Amino acid sequence: MKLLVKAPAKINLALDVLGKRSDGFHEVKMIMTTIDLADRIELVKLQEDKIKIISHSRYVPDDNRNLAFQAANLLKKRYNVKSGVSITIMKAIPVAAGLAGGSSDAAATLRGLNKLWNLQLSLDELAEIGAEIGSDVSFCVYGGTAIATGRGEKIEHIESPPHCWVILAKPSIGVSTADVYKNLSLDTINHPNVDGMVKAIKNQSYQDICSLVGNVLEDVTLKMHPEVANIKDQMKKFGADAVLMSGSGPTVFGLVQHDSRMQRIYNGLRGFCDQVYAVRLIGERNTLD
Template identity: 75%
Template sequence: MKLLIKAPAKINLSLDVLYKRPDGYHEVEMVMTTIDLADRVELSLLNEDLIKIYSHNRFVPDDQRNLAYQAAFLLKERFDVKQGVAIAIEKTIPVAAGLAGGSSDAAATLRGLNKLWGLGLSLDELADLGSEIGSDVSFCVYGGTALATGRGEVIHELPAPPTCWVVLAKPFIGVSTAEVYRQLQLGKVKHPHTKKMIEAIKENDFSKVCQNVGNVLEDVTLKLHPEVALIKDQMKRFGADAVLMSGSGPTVFSLVEHDSRMHRVYNGLRGFCDQVFAVRMLGERHINE
């Protein structure tokens, strides 16, 4: 048996860090939504009791470091599954980009193997398991739009945001999330208005969404990587309605309401940056089949 699952990327419309917790993690408030930029994860059952990872992307590990591998291993161990699986990952989401590509692959693996192995778990149960793999995996199990709190694993569902274009650009650099958090000085940052962003989404008010985008990690990454600031400036210059870095970066995205301006922003960035995408927000949650 084979199963093909889409694993969509996420963007942070708002990302706030409140304090460092006793367990070493940071307490966060993040408003996230999925976008129509997705990896494809193909799961094939094996007779032998093995987990195999296949990918043509040289930056995707094919061993225990891969989050999809960890997802399959967790299900096998927890539910004493003796059947193996081959996981083929076709990457479209840039790697190490602040778009939760690896987490989404893991979430797709959890959802797919739940079906293939007949485990009968709910999305809530899969999200709890996902929190053991990584902070973004729980959100990616559900998809859609949500406020994520705790270290990112406590998910509060929100309605879909106003429809618009999302133009993304990733420079050819990697960003260390750990280093960004290390350099974050919470006493000196300007915190985004999470409640106002949630209100804007609930009111389906595109202008208000644009006014309240914010990412407390952005200033740290901009200082470490000036090319990220250049992309932000380009997007603004070409007329984006709102511009923000996603996660710890380095991907920058713009929200654009009208088709003509989307083309202007997209074409303006293509000569400036390696990886540029123009996609729609998805906004709706996954269905547990």
């Protein structure tokens, strides 16, 4: 038996850090939404009792460091599954980009194996399991648009923003999330208006959404990696309606409504950045079908 599952990327429209927790993580408040840039996960049931990861990207580990492997392993042990699985990861989302590619792969694996192994778990149960793997996995199980709190695993669904283009540009560097958080000064950060963003989305006000995007990790990453600041400046210069770094970076995204302007920005960025994408917001939540 074979299953193909889509694993979409996410962007943060707003990302705030409220403080340091006793468990070493940071307390966050974020608005995340899925976009139409996705990895594809192929799951094939194996008779032998093992988990096999196949990937054609040299940046994707094929052992227990891989989040999809961890997802399969967790389900297997918890529900005493005796058969194995081959997981082929076809990457489209850049690796270590602030777009939750690895987390989305894990979430897609959870949803797919729920069906392949006939576990009959709900999305809520899968999201709870996902929280044990990584902070973004719970959101990626659900997809759509949500407020994420705690360390990112507490999810409250909200309606999706109005349709628009999302232009992504990733410089050829990786960013360590741990290093970014280590360099974040909680005393001096300028908190984005997350509640205002929720209201803007509820009102379907594209203009207000564009004026309220914010990410407290951005300043830290820009200081560490000036090339990210350069991409941000170029995207603004080319005419994006809003420009922000996603997650801990280094990917920068711009929001645009008009096709012609999207094309102009996309073409302009291709001049000095290899990984450039123009995709749509998805917005819809995942189902178990």
